[in-house]
Amino acid sequence: MITHHWSYPISAIADRNSAEKNFMEIIIGSDHAGFDLKEACKAHLESLDDYIVRDIGVFNKDSSDYPKVAQKLARSIADGKYSHGILICGSGLGMSIVANRYKGVRAALCHNLYLARMARMHNDANVLVMGERVIGWGLALEMVDLFLKTPFEGGRHKLRLDLIDKG
Numbered sequence: 686m687i688t689h690h691w692s693y694p695i696s697a698i699a700d701r702n703s704a705e706k707n708f709m710e711i712i713i714g715s716d717h718a719g720f721d722l723k724e725a726c727k728a729h730l731e732s733l734d735d736y737i738v739r740d741i742g743v744f745n746k747d748s749s750d751y752p753k754v755a756q757k758l759a760r761s762i763a764d765g766k767y768s769h770g771i772l773i774c775g776s777g778l779g780m781s782i783v784a785n786r787y788k789g790v791r792a793a794l795c796h797n798l799y800l801a802r803m804a805r806m807h808n809d810a811n812v813l814v815m816g817e818r819v820i821g822w823g824l825a826l827e828m829v830d831l832f833l834k835t836p837f838e839g840g841r842h843k844l845r846l847d848l849i850d851k852g
């Protein structure tokens with residue numbers, strides 16, 4: 686049975702060693718300008734054995750429209766089907782603008798490790814957004830790791846997040 690939430694056991698993954706192991710299920714998407722980095726992030730996460738990656742495309746470098754991918758991913762996060770997502774376009778700007786229109790989605794455009802860490806600690810960001818034309822891949826993969834491992838601090842930051850939805 687595969688579930689869509691962090692920390693639930695996923696017992697139907699044939700090539701995993703332990704049926705009791707918990708996996709984080711990540712949804713990832715890009716447009717053509719983020720395709721190569723999306724593939725690198727996906728390969729990286731799949732190599733770690735802690736994650737199951739749901740790739741919603743695009744699946745080649747033909748010209749594509751970033752809003753369609755961002756909308757699909759943001760809807761899945763807003764609906765609670767996934768706890769964490771990754772979006773990549775050329776600059777990261779278009780993806781973050783679109784994703785943040787969805788209630789409950791906190792998409793953080795990050796280009797350094799400090800931002801990736803703070804996005805989780807203070808903003809409880811649930812979507813990491815990156816620009817393939819902006820950052821190097823080594824940095825990008827480190828940001829992915831940091832983003833997915835860093836917990837939200839809660840407390841006063843939770844009160845501030847609550848204010849967002851009241852606005």
Ligand code: RB5
Pocket residue numbers: 716718719751774775776777778779780
């Ligand atoms: C595509 O050329 C580019 O505009 C897109 O990937 C993104 O950067 C938009 O914000």
